[in-house]
Amino acid sequence: MELENHADIVRAIRDLSEVTVTFRSKEDGGARLVRRCAPMDYAASSRAHDKTPRYHFWDFESDSAANHVLSLPASQIESVEVLDTSFDPSSFVTWPTKWAVQRESWGEFN
16 A cells, blocks of 8 residues: 555655655554654564564654664655755665665665
8 A cells, every 4th residue: 555645655755855754663562752853764674573564764753773664554654844955875884775666866775
């Protein structure tokens, strides 16, 4: 299942635009959280048992020092707002990439 503004999120990935994600956190008992993020991809998670496609974000405001990746199914997301600010993938991508959403603007991280 895709979000209503899926095309805007894909465009934000390609345009390097930050987003604000509002979602219900399973780890926090369903609490409503709002995070400033970099949208990274829309694909099944290699870590989740459920292979339903998920939105993957780099969470700049994560309270976990170890993992800043938010991988959320559409059903857990309340909204995604595209911001006027941009991000630099080199500030957080440190792994070999294999994205589902095609992009040309991420340089060596395409």
